[in-house]
Amino acid sequence: MELKMIKWRSGRFCRSNSKLSNGSVKGGEKGGNGGVGSGEIKWELRPGGMLVQKRDAGVSAGEGMINVKVSTVSHCHDVSIEATSTFRELKKLLSLETGLEPRHQRLLYRGKEKEDDEHLHMVGLRDKGKVLLLQHQAIK
CATH class of the missing domain: 3.10.20.90 (Phosphatidylinositol 3-kinase Catalytic Subunit; Chain A, domain 1)
Structure with missing residues (x-):
């Protein structure tokens, strides 16, 4: 089975991508609104076949x-x-x-x-x- 990275541009919360300062926001960076609708969203395919949004490499919920x-x-x-x-x-x-x-x-x-x-x-x-x-x- 081949895993592919799917990129999705959310246009729901921002009217135009040209309003972003450098054209697009990378998936790991977050904008002023916490990353909601501010650029590319990276997806990953879990072993069970579920397609989920890729997590940030930051602190997870169970740490600290x-x-x-x-x-x-x-x-x-x-x-x-x-x-x-x-x-x-x-x-x-x-x-x-x-x-x-x-x-x-x-x-x-x-x-x-x-x-x-x-x-x-x-x-x-x-x-x-x-x-x-x-x-x-x-x-x-």
Whole structure:
């Protein structure tokens, strides 16, 4: 199977390509409006046959540090952690702040308890996300 790069010029948001300063904008560069409709869009064919817009080589959604607000019954803690970390690693950080051992902690995100091996970025936890910390019932 032969892969071809498909280039598409978006004319929806810009009336004329002659208004651009150097004639066209390369696919990796972004204009003042975040790259929407400002030049060529590069496409790639995924192994499953899906045609998708090619990603920039910049920082992806799962990289870098994020700030997480962890609420307990009586306190709030702001924790800075890598987005690719697991909930187990978040529990270890919280044990330093709360004094509660990781095995005694229950972390809830979006109303559901998360397992220790789940990654933060895979469940959708982003920067300034909120997590609820509860003490395990058997410990009380």
